Amino acid sequence: xxKKIEIYLLSFILNEAIYLLFFLKTNISNLLLGTIxxxxxxxxxxxxxxxxxxxxxxxxxxxxxxxxxxSQITNFITYNLLKNYSSVWIYLSFxxxxxxxxxLGYHTFIKSLxxxxxxxxxxxxxxxFLIIFYFKISNFNNITNELHVNQSFLxxxxxxxxxxxxxxxxxxxxxxxxxxxxSLVNFLSIKILIIGIMxxxxxxxxxxxxxxxxxxxxxxxxxERMEGILSFQYLISFFFLSSFIILLIKxxxxxxLKRKPS
Amino acid sequence: xKKIFLLIILLFTGCTKYSDLNDLAIIKSIGISxxxxxxxxxxxxxxxxxxxxxxxxxxxKAKDISTLFKNIKLQVNKEIFLSHIDLILxxxxxKNDDYNxxxxxxxxxxxxxxxxxxxxxxxxxxxxxxxxxxEIEELIITNQESKNVIxxxxxxxxxxxxxxxxxxxxxxxxxxxxxxxxxxxxxxxNQIERIDDVEKN
Numbered sequence: 001x002x003k004k005i006e007i008y009l010l011s012f013i014l015n016e017a018i019y020l021l022f023f024l025k026t027n028i029s030n031l032l033l034g035t036i037x038x039x040x041x042x043x044x045x046x047x048x049x050x051x052x053x054x055x056x057x058x059x060x061x062x063x064x065x066x067x068x069x070x071s072q073i074t075n076f077i078t079y080n081l082l083k084n085y086s087s088v089w090i091y092l093s094f095x096x097x098x099x100x101x102x103x104l105g106y107h108t109f110i111k112s113l114x115x116x117x118x119x120x121x122x123x124x125x126x127x128x129f130l131i132i133f134y135f136k137i138s139n140f141n142n143i144t145n146e147l148h149v150n151q152s153f154l155x156x157x158x159x160x161x162x163x164x165x166x167x168x169x170x171x172x173x174x175x176x177x178x179x180x181x182x183s184l185v186n187f188l189s190i191k192i193l194i195i196g197i198m199x200x201x202x203x204x205x206x207x208x209x210x211x212x213x214x215x216x217x218x219x220x221x222x223x224e225r226m227e228g229i230l231s232f233q234y235l236i237s238f239f240f241l242s243s244f245i246i247l248l249i250k251x252x253x254x255x256x257l258k259r260k261p262s
Numbered sequence: 263x264k265k266i267f268l269l270i271i272l273l274f275t276g277c278t279k280y281s282d283l284n285d286l287a288i289i290k291s292i293g294i295s296x297x298x299x300x301x302x303x304x305x306x307x308x309x310x311x312x313x314x315x316x317x318x319x320x321x322x323k324a325k326d327i328s329t330l331f332k333n334i335k336l337q338v339n340k341e342i343f344l345s346h347i348d349l350i351l352x353x354x355x356x357k358n359d360d361y362n363x364x365x366x367x368x369x370x371x372x373x374x375x376x377x378x379x380x381x382x383x384x385x386x387x388x389x390x391x392x393x394x395x396x397e398i399e400e401l402i403i404t405n406q407e408s409k410n411v412i413x414x415x416x417x418x419x420x421x422x423x424x425x426x427x428x429x430x431x432x433x434x435x436x437x438x439x440x441x442x443x444x445x446x447x448x449x450x451x452n453q454i455e456r457i458d459d460v461e462k463n
Binding site for chain 1: 369372373375376377417420421424425
């Protein structure tokens with residue numbers, strides 16, 4: 001039972017991080033199609049026996065993911081939080097922390113995730129109740145733009161497949177449809193919430209609309225300017241995503257070199 | 263070993279990028295108008311007393327929006343702080359192209375929060391020179407309940423302008439030694455029209 005909760009939490013946080021970093025502007029139809037394609041990929045690839053070639057391909061993908069994830073995280077922090085700070089130091093700090101957590105092993109990683117998830121969920125609930133009052137149905141007027149399909153569904157499928165295969169590789173837990181649908185519901189709810197608050201025009205204009213909606217919070221003349229502390233929930237998910245990818249790289253290298261992982 | 267490492271990391275924290283409050287020009291309100299070139303009026307907080315903060319209005323002119331803000335920095339000789347802006351006054355002389363340039367500048371500069379109040383004014387300089395701290399904002403908020411006033415943020419104005427190329431705002435003027443409401447106006451297709459009832463777009 002405990003393992004199941006761990007897996008749900010892991011997939012929830014990692015998928016949300018991937019979605020917020022890379023695919024927030026992807027149309028709903030692309031998300032749906034990408035999820036279906038990734039389910040097919042996962043079904044096919046999970047039948048393949050794990051060989052050295054499979055591990056090498058996963059390693060190459062993980063290395064590429066690590067580089068682009070860390071640079072996207074640095075971009076997020078530089079743009080929203082530490083505007084005048086050098087991005088090199090932010091990149092290095094995040095990299096060193098992620099490597100350290102990955103070095104401590106999977107069990108420490110999952111325990112840290114569980115501990116951080118309390119604060120993460122607390123911030124999520126607080127954010128939801130603070131911003132839901134700004135939700136308007138009239139902001140969905142131009143929603144037909146969300147129904148166009150383009151090639152980004154393939155890229156989404158690749159990322160989605162990679163994360164689920166990585167979770168399965170590290171945890172040895174056979175993933176089920178509930179976990180996939182849980183992630184998809186999360187993506188759609190984030191998008192619907194942000195568009196309902198901002199409208200499609202502003203949603204596509206801002207680079208980080210999920211931080212911009214936090215800037216709208218203004219109650220009782222003193223509950224305002226809370227985007228700094230509330231965006232900590234995103235930092236938590238981004239940090240665990242980068243640590244997870246580095247943990248995966250470490251495990252893959254150890255197994256490719258045929259040493260027992262810690 | 264870990265303790266030494268942590269101690270070393272602590273040395274990396276510091277105050278190298280701190281800004282003294284006196285070295286910042288905190289801009290409270292801005293007004294933009296155009297007559298061949300842009301004119302920017304910036305109301306800067308000089309001193310904060312409990313009862314009556316002292317404000318200073320700086321006027322600059324330039325051919326584009328970004329130069330306007332650079333000129334303020336040169337005039338006051340301080341780092342300008344844009345995240346505290348509470349109010350923007352737009353002149354009737356601004357056209358579609360001007361609004362496109364203003365919106366582009368405000369969206370691309372991450373210091374602007376874009377949640378500040380937005381109103382029209384035909385005599386921006388007099389309004390800013392003769393208004394007290396928060397006077398216009400309080401005027402809008404208290405009169406909003408009587409439903410004659412449009413209380414709208416700059417972000418909503420951007421949204422309406424980009425969606426419908428039109429937006430409605432209330433207007434304030436300086437008349438008979440007081441700041442009062444003028445009327446509600448709609449900007450549409452380079453034209454300013456008076457509106458009779460409040461249409462909150």
